[in-house]
Amino acid sequence: MNSAIRARFKLDYSGFSLDVDVELPGRGVTALFGPSGSGKTTLLRCIAGLERAPDGFLQVKGTVWQDDAKRIFLPTYQRPLGYVFQEASLFPHLDVRRNLEYGMKRVPASERRVSLEQAIELLGIGALLAQKPDTLSGGERQRVGIARALSVSPKILLMDEPLAALDLARKQEILPFLERLHDELEIPILYVSHAPDEVARLANHIVVMDGGRALANGPLSETLARLDLPIRLGEDAGVVIDANVGARDEAWHLLRADFAGGSLWVRDTGGAIGEPVRVRILARDVSLALVRPDHTSILNQLPGNIVALADDAHPSLALVRIQVGDTPLLARVTKLSAETLGLAPGKSVWVQVKSVALMR
Amino acid sequence: MNFDNPDLAAVWLTVKLAALTTSILIVIGTPIAWWLAHTRSWWKGPAGALVALPIVLPPTVLGFYLLVAMGPDGPVGHFTRFLGLGLLPFTFWGLVVASVFYSLPFVVQPIQNAFEAVNERHAEAAATLRASPLDTFFTIVLPLAKPGYLTATVMGFAHTVGEFGVVLMIGGNIPDKTRVVSVQIYDQVEAMEYGRAHGLAAGMVIFSFLVLLGLYTLNPTGRRK
Numbered sequence: 256m257n258s259a260i261r262a263r264f265k266l267d268y269s270g271f272s273l274d275v276d277v278e279l280p281g282r283g284v285t286a287l288f289g290p291s292g293s294g295k296t297t298l299l300r301c302i303a304g305l306e307r308a309p310d311g312f313l314q315v316k317g318t319v320w321q322d323d324a325k326r327i328f329l330p331t332y333q334r335p336l337g338y339v340f341q342e343a344s345l346f347p348h349l350d351v352r353r354n355l356e357y358g359m360k361r362v363p364a365s366e367r368r369v370s371l372e373q374a375i376e377l378l379g380i381g382a383l384l385a386q387k388p389d390t391l392s393g394g395e396r397q398r399v400g401i402a403r404a405l406s407v408s409p410k411i412l413l414m415d416e417p418l419a420a421l422d423l424a425r426k427q428e429i430l431p432f433l434e435r436l437h438d439e440l441e442i443p444i445l446y447v448s449h450a451p452d453e454v455a456r457l458a459n460h461i462v463v464m465d466g467g468r469a470l471a472n473g474p475l476s477e478t479l480a481r482l483d484l485p486i487r488l489g490e491d492a493g494v495v496i497d498a499n500v501g502a503r504d505e506a507w508h509l510l511r512a513d514f515a516g517g518s519l520w521v522r523d524t525g526g527a528i529g530e531p532v533r534v535r536i537l538a539r540d541v542s543l544a545l546v547r548p549d550h551t552s553i554l555n556q557l558p559g560n561i562v563a564l565a566d567d568a569h570p571s572l573a574l575v576r577i578q579v580g581d582t583p584l585l586a587r588v589t590k591l592s593a594e595t596l597g598l599a600p601g602k603s604v605w606v607q608v609k610s611v612a613l614m615r
Numbered sequence: 616m617n618f619d620n621p622d623l624a625a626v627w628l629t630v631k632l633a634a635l636t637t638s639i640l641i642v643i644g645t646p647i648a649w650w651l652a653h654t655r656s657w658w659k660g661p662a663g664a665l666v667a668l669p670i671v672l673p674p675t676v677l678g679f680y681l682l683v684a685m686g687p688d689g690p691v692g693h694f695t696r697f698l699g700l701g702l703l704p705f706t707f708w709g710l711v712v713a714s715v716f717y718s719l720p721f722v723v724q725p726i727q728n729a730f731e732a733v734n735e736r737h738a739e740a741a742a743t744l745r746a747s748p749l750d751t752f753f754t755i756v757l758p759l760a761k762p763g764y765l766t767a768t769v770m771g772f773a774h775t776v777g778e779f780g781v782v783l784m785i786g787g788n789i790p791d792k793t794r795v796v797s798v799q800i801y802d803q804v805e806a807m808e809y810g811r812a813h814g815l816a817a818g819m820v821i822f823s824f825l826v827l828l829g830l831y832t833l834n835p836t837g838r839r840k
Binding site for chain 2: 281348357403406
């Protein structure tokens with residue numbers, strides 16, 4: 256792992272404590288995921304310097320931002336970061352353009368890597384420049400907030416539940432912009448969220464927080480396939496797989512998504528050949544067979560090996576982790592079936608995937 | 616209305632006193648209001664009460680203590696004489712000092728309220744956009760607190776124009792130096808010159824009404840979103 260960010264914070268408020276020591280990658284989207292009160296926002300604020308943990312250490316891309324052992328604490332305004340608040344927090348007395356220029360004016364010209372035009376184009380806010388924040392919709396405000404955070408050419412972008420205050424339609428409006436951000440700019444993003452869909456769609460790496468501690472920290476698909484930790488993105492266990500469009504079946508309106516270890520047929524939603532896609536497979540949609548099933552309606556069948564079994568939430572159920580090539584999958588089966596089929600680590604099985612959700 | 620010279624002199628002196636006092640108060644009231652709005656210190660309560668004291672104290676009490684403090688045996692008197700400024704009572708500058716104390720709460724409190732109403736997130740957002748705390752204060756906090764400053768300016772000015780008791784205690788009644796409009800009216804009434812008193816008094820009523828009208832029109836409450 257390219258661990259460009261090292262953060263160690265200890266904080267004690269009455270009724271809440273934060274105690275983390277994590278290494279995070281210097282690229283892609285890292286989700287800080289957990290329920291309300293799990294400390295994910297506090298961790299983000301500590302990284303921004305908005306909150307000060309009395310005994311902390313923080314290094315970002317080779318620069319120490321905080322080291323209390325050496326009495327180093329860079330105030331927020333000296334940290335090359337961008338921050339997106341849950342409420343956009345635009346300056347109400349400035350129009351959109353001057354909101355965007357506020358940060359840019361304060362960055363030396365030699366350090367500017369994101370131009371105003373680029374930020375405006377990326378977030379699609381060109382038509383809003385002359386407006387005051389209180390005339391914007393919630394979704395527009397948040398897009399301006401993101402563009403404003405980019406305007407300082409940050410070395411790292413911190414986003415605190417940027418979609419939480421928006422309704423579903425507005426979320427759908429912004430998610431594509433967030434994906435472009437990640438695809439077009441080489442800026443690592445720390446993304447705080449308690450929404451499984453956002454994490455499944457955007458993240459490459461995940462830190463699972465609970466009770467002020469980091470329960471898990473690793474690449475998204477690997478971490479989601481862990482059996483030793485009850486990490487559920489939403490109600491159900493499942494994995495996320497990054498794949499590329501390998502072929503298109505025009506006649507049946509299907510796309511073949513190739514990933515490390517196999518391929519899956521999914522509904523054709525219009526991606527070009529070679530384009531990256533992300534699919535999500537829930538454990539409940541995966542069944543196992545000892546021989547290759549014939550005469551079945553299920554399109555996607557993959558050969559794999561069982562890695563481990565674990566108890567699921569209900570005593571009748573078990574979660575099975577199967578390795579398909581380099582990619583782990585999770586299946587939920589009844590313990591009765593597991594016993595009848597003699598499922599055990601090392602056993603070869605056929606994995607049947609009933610449903611695949613295309614995330615992007 | 617036909618102003619004779621002493622009346623005009625009194626009006627001019629009053630305006631000068633109120634403008635000077637308000638300017639001084641805006642400058643020294645800002646840090647006091649900032650501290651009161653943001654401190655979590657135990658001293659916030661006592662300091663706030665001290666600032667508000669002139670609202671409830673009889674002006675004669677305030678004037679009496681200021682007179683003693685600025686007099687030849689008072690600590691302020693020693694200090695001003697040490698600086699070679701002489702004594703402040705019965706001078707224009709003595710009035711300015713007294714007015715600053717007297718009108719302090721009317722300037723500090725609106726500014727403090729405005730500071731407290733500024734969303735902390737905006738200051739944090741400015742910090743993430745590379746603005747230093749001082750930069751943030753001048754480019755974000757001050758513009759957002761503008762309604763509070765307008766109220767403070769109008770209230771400080773109007774309240775200084777309306778003072779009487781403190782002026783009499785500190786400044787007495789010296790033409791062109793300490794004889795402000797309120798004292799002039801008092802003199803005229805004492806001398807049974809009701810006609811002239813009416814002129815100045817009506818002027819004060821109109822002035823006060825216009826000031827408050829302007830304040831309520833320009834600065835309606837609940838404008839912040």
